Amino acid sequence: xxxxxxxxxxxxxxxxxxxxxxxxxxxxxxxxxxxxxxxxxxxxxxxxxxxxxxxxxxxxxxxxxxxxxxxxxxxxxxxxxxxxxxxxxxxxxxxxxxxxxxxxxxxxxxxxxxxxxxxxxxxxxxxxxxxxxxxxxxxxxxxxxxxxxxxxxxxxxxxxxxxxxxxxxxxxxxxxxxxxxxxxxxxxxxxxxxxxxxxxxxxxxxxxxxxxxxxxxxxxxxxxxxxxxxx
Numbered sequence: 001x002x003x004x005x006x007x008x009x010x011x012x013x014x015x016x017x018x019x020x021x022x023x024x025x026x027x028x029x030x031x032x033x034x035x036x037x038x039x040x041x042x043x044x045x046x047x048x049x050x051x052x053x054x055x056x057x058x059x060x061x062x063x064x065x066x067x068x069x070x071x072x073x074x075x076x077x078x079x080x081x082x083x084x085x086x087x088x089x090x091x092x093x094x095x096x097x098x099x100x101x102x103x104x105x106x107x108x109x110x111x112x113x114x115x116x117x118x119x120x121x122x123x124x125x126x127x128x129x130x131x132x133x134x135x136x137x138x139x140x141x142x143x144x145x146x147x148x149x150x151x152x153x154x155x156x157x158x159x160x161x162x163x164x165x166x167x168x169x170x171x172x173x174x175x176x177x178x179x180x181x182x183x184x185x186x187x188x189x190x191x192x193x194x195x196x197x198x199x200x201x202x203x204x205x206x207x208x209x210x211x212x213x214x215x216x217x218x219x220x221x222x223x224x225x226x227x228x229x230x231x
Contacts, residue, residue, distance in 0.1 A: 003065050007153030010056070014145070015176055021048065022180040030119050035127060038120070042130040049141035056149050071148035072206035117181055132218075139214030146174045146193060147200045147209055167197040192216065 025044045029037040060066050068074065122128040150173060154166040161169070175190025196209040203209075 003063060003153065003156055004158075006059050006063075007149070007156070010052075011150065011153065011173065013052075014150075014173060018048075018052075019177055019179040022178075026119070026180045033119050035124055038122070038127055039130060041120070042127070042134050045134050046137045049137050049145070053141045053144050056144065066152065070152050071144065072200055072204070073144070073148065074205055117185065135214055135217035138217050139210050142174070143196065143200075143206050143210045143213055146170055146177070147197055148206050150174075151197065151200070163201065167194060167201065170197055 021044075025041045029041050056071075060068060060071065122131040147170065150170045151166050154161055154169055155163075171190050171193035174193030174196075175186040175188075178185050178189040181189065192213075196213060199209045199212060200206060
């Protein structure tokens with residue numbers, strides 16, 4: 001199967017089918033906001049995203065026209081320099097996310113922005129544990145899918161696209177995939193997709209957007225509801 005055909009099928013799935021599955025699994029959660037529905041969605045998100053990544057990995061392995069480096073799964077030739085970049089990147093992100101978010105005004109705005117996904121936030125200790133795996137899964141899998149493969153696919157189309165067009169289109173697809181969060185969620189995740197894509201283009205590796213993505217998803221733990229008592 002060619003990259004064009006496989007990529008077209010994957011894009012169709014990401015735009016037309018996957019958002020509907022998300023909506024299906026979050027419908028009862030939005031209505032009930034109970035632990036059982038929340039855990040069910042967490043497990044669905046983890047399994048479904050890793051399954052998509054598995055299919056992509058198999059395709060990359062068997063296809064002669066694409067390799068892991070093509071989808072950003074690479075590091076710098078100078079390993080020591082690369083480690084230094086990672087260290088500096090993590091410090092910068094940590095300062096931005098964990099220190100600035102402690103400022104009352106910024107914290108208040110973040111709480112308001114999380115209102116649209118309030119139903120997803122963990123309430124119990126068990127949910128918090130599962131939500132950590134969800135954040136890691138989203139950071140790794142969504143970057144491989146939407147930045148790594150989708151951007152490679154868009155860059156390989158018969159119609160040549162400018163790099164900025166590839167970034168914008170991939171960000172739009174990423175936003176649409178979060179349709180279950182409503183139109184505000186589509187816009188916010190689309191903007192984040194734009195940021196992640198630019199980080200990927202600037203660094204040439206998915207490692208940096210993966211780390212940033214995980215930290216951004218983890219930030220919600222700073223504003224989650226108090227944990228309820230479990231028996």
